[in-house]
Amino acid sequence: MATLKEEKNKRVKKTDKEKNQMLELFRQMYLIRQFELACGENYTKGNIRGFLHLYIGQEATAVGSISCLEEEDYIITHYRDHGHAIARGLDVNRSMAELFGKKTGLSKGKGGSMHLFDSAKKFMGGHAIVGGQFPVATGLALACQYKKTGGLVVCYFGDGSTNQGTYHETLNLASVWNLPILFILENNKYGMGSAIDRVRAGGEDFYTGVDTYDIPAAQVNGMDVLAVKEATEIAVKKVRQTGGPFYLECKTFRFVGHSLADGQKYRKSNEITEWEKQDPLVKFPKWIKSAGIATDKDLEKIKSEVNKTVEKSVEFAETSEEPSKSELDDDIYKK
Amino acid sequence: MREAIKKGLEEALDTDPNVLIMGEDIGEYGGAYAVTDGFLSKFGPERIKDTPISEATFIGTGIGAAAAGLRPVIELMSISFSLVGFDQIVNMAANIRYMSGGQIDVPMVIRAPTGAGVQLAATHSQSFETWLAEVPGIFCVCPSNPKDALGLLRSSIKNNNPVIFAEPALLYGLKGDVPDEYYEIPLGSASISQEGNDISLVSYGAGMKILHETSEILAKENISCEIIDLRSLSPIDYDTIGESVKKTNRLVAVDTARKNGGIMAEVVANVQESFNDWLDGPIVRIGADDVPWPYNKNLEAEAYPSSEKISEKILKTLI
Ligand SMILES: Cc1ncc(C[n+]2csc(CCOP(=O)(O)OP(=O)(O)O)c2C)c(N)n1
Ligand SMILES: [Mg+2]
Numbered sequence: 018m019a020t021l022k023e024e025k026n027k028r029v030k031k032t033d034k035e036k037n038q039m040l041e042l043f044r045q046m047y048l049i050r051q052f053e054l055a056c057g058e059n060y061t062k063g064n065i066r067g068f069l070h071l072y073i074g075q076e077a078t079a080v081g082s083i084s085c086l087e088e089e090d091y092i093i094t095h096y097r098d099h100g101h102a103i104a105r106g107l108d109v110n111r112s113m114a115e116l117f118g119k120k121t122g123l124s125k126g127k128g129g130s131m132h133l134f135d136s137a138k139k140f141m142g143g144h145a146i147v148g149g150q151f152p153v154a155t156g157l158a159l160a161c162q163y164k165k166t167g168g169l170v171v172c173y174f175g176d177g178s179t180n181q182g183t184y185h186e187t188l189n190l191a192s193v194w195n196l197p198i199l200f201i202l203e204n205n206k207y208g209m210g211s212a213i214d215r216v217r218a219g220g221e222d223f224y225t226g227v228d229t230y231d232i233p234a235a236q237v238n239g240m241d242v243l244a245v246k247e248a249t250e251i252a253v254k255k256v257r258q259t260g261g262p263f264y265l266e267c268k269t270f271r272f273v274g275h276s277l278a279d280g281q282k283y284r285k286s287n288e289i290t291e292w293e294k295q296d297p298l299v300k301f302p303k304w305i306k307s308a309g310i311a312t313d314k315d316l317e318k319i320k321s322e323v324n325k326t327v328e329k330s331v332e333f334a335e336t337s338e339e340p341s342k343s344e345l346d347d348d349i350y351k352k
Numbered sequence: 353m354r355e356a357i358k359k360g361l362e363e364a365l366d367t368d369p370n371v372l373i374m375g376e377d378i379g380e381y382g383g384a385y386a387v388t389d390g391f392l393s394k395f396g397p398e399r400i401k402d403t404p405i406s407e408a409t410f411i412g413t414g415i416g417a418a419a420a421g422l423r424p425v426i427e428l429m430s431i432s433f434s435l436v437g438f439d440q441i442v443n444m445a446a447n448i449r450y451m452s453g454g455q456i457d458v459p460m461v462i463r464a465p466t467g468a469g470v471q472l473a474a475t476h477s478q479s480f481e482t483w484l485a486e487v488p489g490i491f492c493v494c495p496s497n498p499k500d501a502l503g504l505l506r507s508s509i510k511n512n513n514p515v516i517f518a519e520p521a522l523l524y525g526l527k528g529d530v531p532d533e534y535y536e537i538p539l540g541s542a543s544i545s546q547e548g549n550d551i552s553l554v555s556y557g558a559g560m561k562i563l564h565e566t567s568e569i570l571a572k573e574n575i576s577c578e579i580i581d582l583r584s585l586s587p588i589d590y591d592t593i594g595e596s597v598k599k600t601n602r603l604v605a606v607d608t609a610r611k612n613g614g615i616m617a618e619v620v621a622n623v624q625e626s627f628n629d630w631l632d633g634p635i636v637r638i639g640a641d642d643v644p645w646p647y648n649k650n651l652e653a654e655a656y657p658s659s660e661k662i663s664e665k666i667l668k669t670l671i
Contacts, residue, residue, distance in 0.1 A: 067471035067647060118471070118648035129473045129647030145475045146433065147405045180404035181436070208405055210381030216404040283380050342654045345643055 036310045042084060042242050043301055044319050046076040049100045050298050051327045052109065056099065056116060056130075059331065060277050065116045068145075069130050072100035074240075074272035077297035078203050079104040081245025082171065082265075085253050089168035091139045091157045093150045096131035097203075097271075098143035101173055107135045113330035119337035126340045127348070139168075147208075148181025150174065155187050158196035162260065169197040169256045177208020179223060180216060188230040188262075195261040199252050200232075202266045203239065209275045210283040224266040232262045239267030240295040272296070353526040356498035357387050357463070357519065360505030361425065365395050368423060371509060372399040374410050375427030384429040385465055385524050411437035411462065415445045415514075418460040423509060428464035430472075431480045431518055445514040446489035459512045461505075465521040466494065467558050467608055468645045471652060477645035479609030481518035485585035485618075491539045492586040494518040496560035498528040500583055503537030511539060518585075520558040520608075542589035544596065548578035551670065552596040554619060555606040556582035563606060565659035570666065585615045593619065594627050601632040602670055606657055611639025633670050638662050 031039070053071045060069050072079070079100035083092070086105075094101045102112055107123065115122030116130050123135055131145040141157060144150040154172035161168045178184060179202070191198050202223055206213055219226050224234035233255065237248040245267060252263040270292040274281050281289075305311050364371045373388060379402040382389035392400045403410040407428065414424040428434055434441065445458050468477035485492040491513055495501035501519070508515040537543075545560060546567060553563045560581055567577035578596050582588065597603050603623055607614035620635050641655040 066649065067473060068476070118651075124647075126648035126651070127473070127644075127646045129471065132473055132475070132647070145473070146436070148436070149475075177405045180406045182406070182408055209384075210377045211402060211404070215380070215402060282382070339650055340646075340648055342650065345641060345646065345651050345654050349643060 031308070031310060038084070039305055039310050040315070040319065042080055042246070043305060043316070044323060045080045045104050046242060046297055046301065047320060048109070048323045048326065049076045049079070049103050051323055052103060052113070052330070053099060055113070055327050055331055057273075057277065059117070064335070065130065066118070067129050067131070068096070069116075069277045070097040070275065071271070071273050071277075072097055074292065074296070075203055075205060075269045076100055077242035077245055077301070078201070078239040078267045078269050079173075081242040082201055082249040082267075084246055085249040086171065087168070089139070089166050091141055091161070091168060091170040092173070093141045093154045093157060093170065094143060094173035095147065095150055095175060095178065096143060096145040097175070098131070098133050102133045102135070102140060102143075105135075105138050105140050107133065107138055107140060109326055109330045110333040113334040114337050117334035117337070118339070119334055120340040120344070121333070121337040125344065125348070148178045148183040151181075151183040151187035154198055155190055155196060158191065158198045159194070161197055162194075167257070169199055169253065171199045171201055173201050173203060175208060176202065176204045176206065176213055176223065177211065177216070188227065188232060188264075191262040192230045192232050195259070197256050197260055198262045199249070199256050200262065200264045202264070203269050204266055205269050205271050207271075207275070207283070210279070212283065222266070224264060227264045232264050234264035234266065236266040236268065239269030240292075240297050240300075242297055242301055270295075353498045353501055353519075353528070354385065354387055354524045356502040356530050357505060359530075360502045360509070361388065361391070362394075363506070364423075364425070364509045365391075365399060368509075370421065371423045371425065372401060372417075373425045373427065374401040374403050374414060376403055376405055376429055378402060378427050383427065385521070388427065407433050407436035408440055412440040412444060414460045414462070415440060415448070415458055418458045418514075419448065419456050423459050425461045425463060425509060428462060430476055430521075431464035431466040432476050432478045434462070434464060434480050434484070441484065441490070441514070442487050446487045449513070450489055457512045458514050461508045461515045461517050463517045463519060465524075466518040467520045467522060468640065468652060468656060469522045469558065471647055471649055472645075473647040474644035479518075481516055481585055482607070482609045482613065482615045484516045485615055490514040490516060490586065491584070492516040492518070493539055493584045494520065494557040495583065496520070496523065496557050496581050497526065498530050500537055500543070500581070502530055503535055504539070504583065506536045507539050510536075515539065518557065522558045537583070540584045540587040540589055542583055542592040543581045544578065544592065545581045546577065546579040548576040548600070550576045550600055551602040551604060551666065552578045552580060552593070552600045553604045553606065554580040554582060554593060554616070555608070556585065556615075557608065559606050559608045559657070562608070562657060562659050562662065566662045566666070569659055569663040573667065582615070582619070588615075588619060588622070590622055590626065593623060597623060597627045598630045601630055603631065604636040604638070604662065604666055604670075606662060607639035608657060609640060610642050611637065612642040614639045636665055636669050638665060
């Protein structure tokens with residue numbers, strides 16, 4: 018699969034449409050980064066509480082892959098869900114308001130950071146029990162298959178979650194029933210403080226182990242948004258053709274702690290600095306400029322618009338109403 | 353509180369070579385709530401075992417290890433995650449001794465933070481000690497202060513059965529005196545946390561602070577409260593509760609878990625059966641609202657029992 022460098026060497030002339038696509042990828046990644054920075058700040062201020070897991074460093078994975086999806090496709094993910102939500106186009110104001118626990122939030126303030134949902138966008142959660150999303154992804158895919166919607170399910174998960182039984186059970190069932198699921202592993206080398214080599218048999222690569230389940234699999238550099246996009250395009254095409262599962266491993270890294278409560282004592286020295294050299298928010302805009310897609314000025318314009326969007330989302334969240342106490346019992350049962 | 357639990361674990365590791373600890377991120381990371389911080393370097397990786405995120409399997413591993421003569425202490429990051437290993441706890445740990453006609457013991461402790469109050473929302477705020485307390489074959493305790501935590505942990509690790517040791521997440525930072533001389537607190541014993549004459553209040557864990565606040569409010573109305581700390585949810589110490597009811601003739605039972613199916617439903621039913629003649633009024637039962645725990649702070653507080661709500665209900669119902 019092509020890397021940024023190969024892509025650059027091709028020096029193909031981009032059409033306007035392609036250029037705009039590239040800029041949109043940049044815009045989304047930058048939006049996620051700024052959103053996450055704002056979340057961190059507001060956690061410190063006490064506006065956001067509970068557990069907060071940031072997506073900083075992993076932006077290229079969500080943005081590259083979700084750019085290949087259609088409206089009828091479902092997304093389901095784990096608690097590190099802000100990046101997927103934003104890449105799917107969930108309302109930024111309502112997302113921030115949810116983190117602030119406000120009535121205007123995506124889930125009316127009831128779910129919080131780890132449990133973002135937007136069923137209209139087929140964004141089926143944010144799930145905070147590690148491994149909990151796998152079986153549900155199977156069911157979403159069963160419905161797609163049963164109803165012949167043509168849609169597929171993208172199931173995001175972390176390296177740590179592959180040690181739950183549900184992971185293995187789901188890969189098996191998805192294969193046996195030939196269900197349209199694209200499994201996207203975000204291999205950021207750690208599950209909380211546990212480095213892969215301390216908790217996993219079989220080494221640092223996961224895609225090779227999927228053979229057992231007879232599911233086609235590939236690996237891609239998750240820090241390279243174009244590579245992720247290209248790999249996902251191939252994967253999605255395959256799922257639509259065969260109706261069955263595909264497994265894509267994205268090698269990525271979080272530049273920050275597991276949650277805001279993490280001192281990161283477990284990191285190997287220099288590791289973060291090394292990975293930061295691959296920061297998609299540094300490398301990709303550089304490439305955009307060198308490929309003649311946009312100038313500094315164009316990028317600055319995008320940035321300042323995004324900055325405003327994020328500022329406005331914080332303002333929206335801050336000024337939104339709290340849910341009223343009478344709402345406590347709402348939404349337990351469907352009336 | 354954290355220090356007391358830590359002390360109990362260190363002591364067990366120091367004195368019994370068969371004790372070992374297993375759980376997610378308990379070693380290198382030092383534990384999600386920092387209880388086992390420093391243990392890895394002190395006791396080594398053979399006894400401080402970081403596990404993969406595989407609750408069913410490492411709980412089951414504890415069962416097997418216990419059946420073969422070790423004394424594993426399992427740490428869960430949250431009692432909500434016990435659900436992933438429920439089959440192992442309920443079907444296996446609790447039943448093996450009985451099914452084998454007493455041939456096999458499972459001396460294992462499962463420690464887990466429990467309860468709501470820190471805005472972790474529906475999946476991370478539950479109190480499943482109330483579910484586990486129903487299962488015959490396992491003990492279930494929950495301390496409300498550092499002294500009890502150490503005394504109960506000592507007994508739990510020495511016990512030859514599976515023990516659920518629920519640690520209220522809200523209380524890890526709680527300060528309190530811990531005696532220097534060695535003591536144990538037997539499983540199945542409640543304590544009188546405050547003596548009084550007019551009403552008996554019972555709760556456990558994070559509920560105890562609420563009972564003491566309630567007592568202060570009622571003291572202003574010249575009502576003297578006796579406060580009982582259940583400490584053990586299985587078995588329940590009905591002797592202590594009964595004695596108190598005989599003295600005050602009134603009972604108020606408070607759960608910080610959901611009211612529906614909470615352990616106080618059990619307490620109330622048993623007191624009703626056994627001490628009905630001693631009661632001078634209806635038993636008052638209060639618990640958390642029967643809703644999934646909301647993330648929003650105000651809603652969470654609304655669902656949680658408070659001393660205001662409790663004292664109001666007492667004044668309305670009993671006085
Ligand atoms: C069943 C369960 N066990 C433990 C946890 C606590 N926990 C939350 S995230 C996490 C690490 C998961 O790592 P990974 O799947 O690699 O995802 P990442 O955080 O790296 O994105 C753990 C142990 C949980 N939420 N659910
Ligand atoms: Mg990970």
